[in-house]
Each structure stands twice: as structure tokens, then as C-alpha cells.
Amino acid sequence: MPLGMISQMRDNNTKLVSKRCFLVTLFIGLSINVVITYLLATIQDPNSWSGDDEDVTQLSLNEDQAPKYLGDLSPSFTEAYKYTPFSKTTDSILISFIPDFGVDRIEYQYESTAAPTASQTSTDLNAIPSAVYITRYRFGFPMRGQYWDSVGWTPGGGRAFFDRYSKQIIERAGTHAGFETPKWWPISTENYRMPIRPSWSGFILNTLFYSLICLFVYCSPRFLRIRYRRSNNLCISCGYAIENLDTCPECGLE
Numbered sequence: 001m002p003l004g005m006i007s008q009m010r011d012n013n014t015k016l017v018s019k020r021c022f023l024v025t026l027f028i029g030l031s032i033n034v035v036i037t038y039l040l041a042t043i044q045d046p047n048s049w050s051g052d053d054e055d056v057t058q059l060s061l062n063e064d065q066a067p068k069y070l071g072d073l074s075p076s077f078t079e080a081y082k083y084t085p086f087s088k089t090t091d092s093i094l095i096s097f098i099p100d101f102g103v104d105r106i107e108y109q110y111e112s113t114a115a116p117t118a119s120q121t122s123t124d125l126n127a128i129p130s131a132v133y134i135t136r137y138r139f140g141f142p143m144r145g146q147y148w149d150s151v152g153w154t155p156g157g158g159r160a161f162f163d164r165y166s167k168q169i170i171e172r173a174g175t176h177a178g179f180e181t182p183k184w185w186p187i188s189t190e191n192y193r194m195p196i197r198p199s200w201s202g203f204i205l206n207t208l209f210y211s212l213i214c215l216f217v218y219c220s221p222r223f224l225r226i227r228y229r230r231s232n233n234l235c236i237s238c239g240y241a242i243e244n245l246d247t248c249p250e251c252g253l254e
Contacts, residue, residue: 025218029211033203037146040102040139041195042181055084059106066108067134067149070172073165074132074153075112082106102141108134127161129153139195142209143202146195148178 059080066077084104110132132153138144151169156162170177178193234241235248242248 021215021218025211025214026207028214029209030207032210032214033140033145033206036102037140037206038194040141041137041146041148042192044103044139057082057084061108066110067136067176069174069176070110070132070134070151070169073128073168073172074110075128075130076110078109078111080106080108102144103137103139104144105138106136108136110134127157129155129157129165137193137195138199138202140199140202140206143205144199145203145206146198148193148195148197149173149176151177 059082061077061080063077066080082104083106112130132151135150135152136147137150138147140146151173153165157165175196178195178197181192181194229235233243235251238248238251
């Protein structure tokens with residue numbers, strides 16, 4: 001077979017291997033991202049943060065940037081706050097001495113004095129609370145890539161109102177509320193839920209971050225091997241001694 005044809009075949013194989021390598025490392029990066037996010041969500045309870053250890057920041061968000069899936073079940077959006085932990089209380093989690101990382105929460109507040117108020121004795125089942133709060137628990141490292149939401153409101157209303165309103169909230173929230181941790185998990189409570197919804201910017205950046213790490217781990221030995229062969233006048237493909245030849249007589253690489 002002519003050397004030119006052999007060289008062309010090797011080039012095609014190299015491109016195919018490179019494409020396959022990229023897809024494999026991307027899949028591995030995605031898998032690592034999801035596993036780490038779920039691990040963070042199942043070992044850290046954001047509700048365990050003590051007030052003195054929280055960094056609270058008011059966010060400048062407009063109504064379009066706030067969750068809108070509750071629709072007419074809540075008043076208008078007013079403001080949002082971000083809570084970032086530095087440590088956790090000693091009785092909150094299995095590993096209480098490890099500082100919180102890869103987790104924060106955002107509280108979206110919906111309030112209106114003009115909204116119909118469901119008082120504790122209200123018989124109006126179609127009323128909506130005067131204040132609704134969506135607390136978004138976000139997980140991921142290095143960026144926050146997935147989340148689950150918890151919805152609360154004041155005032156609570158009577159029992160009939162509470163049952164009807166909470167049912168509607170659950171239906172509207174859907175996958176935003178995440179799902180319960182497995183029953184076999186030792187800290188399976190309502191404070192530990194698994195995030196389903198992605199925050200796309202953080203999710204994509206985390207996936208690329210872990211993919212690049214995998215790519216570096218995969219390519220480093222190959223890079224060192226090529227560098228060694230070049231410095232010793234060996235073919236970078238098969239390792240055959242080529243000295244000053246332009247074409248490898250063994251594999252046909254130019």
C-alpha cells in the first residue's frame with residue numbers, strides 16, 4: 001500500500017479517535033458533575049446554617065428573573081436575598097466539622113398589601129396569601145448547577161384553605177420541588193431533597209470544568225510520550241527510530 005494512502009488513513013483514524021475522546025470526556029465530566037451535585041445535596045442541610053454564619057446579600061432582580069411558575073397563586077415579586085454559609089451548627093449533620101461548600105440558597109419574596117388575604121379564620125378558599133416565599137436551594141461545585149425549591153406563605157389560613165392551597169402549590173411547583181432522598185439514606189428528611197432542575201449556566205460550566213480535567217488526565221501521558229519520542233528521534237506514532245528521515249519507514253507517518 002502506498003505510503004501516502006497509509007498516512008491519509010492514519011490521519012482519518014486520528015480525527016476519529018480525537019472526536020471519540022472528546023465525547024467520552026464530555027460524558028465523564030457530565031457524570032462527575034451530577035454525582036458531586038447529588039452528593040452535596042444529600043450531606044448538607046442548608047436549614048442548619050446559624051444566622052451569625054450567613055452572608056446575606058440582596059439581589060437586584062426584576063420580576064422576569066424571579067420564578068414565575070406559581071402564576072396567580074402568589075402576589076407580585078418584590079425582592080430576593082442570597083444566603084451563603086460559612087459553617088454549620090454542630091447538631092445538624094453527620095459531618096458537622098466540615099464547612100459548607102458548593103451550596104447556597106436564594107429567597108424570592110412575593111408580597112402585596114392589595115392581595116386578598118387568607119386569614120386564620122378565612123372561609124374564602126380562593127384567596128391567596130399576602131406574602132409568598134420561594135426558597136431555592138442550589139448545589140454544585142465550583143458553580144451552582146442544580147436546585148430544588150421550597151414554598152412558604154403567610155398567613156397560613158384555615159385548615160381547608162391550607163389543604164387546597166398547598167395542593168395547588170405542589171402541582172405548580174412540579175419538578176422545581178425536587179424529589180425526596182431515598183428512604184435508606186440515614187438523614188432522609190424534608191430538608192434533604194434531590195435537585196432535578198438545572199441552572200444552565202452553572203451546570204454547563206461545571207460539566208466543562210470536569211471534562212477539561214478528564215481531558216488533561218487523558219492527554220498528559222500522550223503528550224509526554226510524544227515529547228520523549230521527538231527528543232530521541234523516534235516516530236511519534238509507533239516509536240520507530242527515524243533519525244533524520246521525513247517519513248517513518250515503519251508506519252508511513254510524515
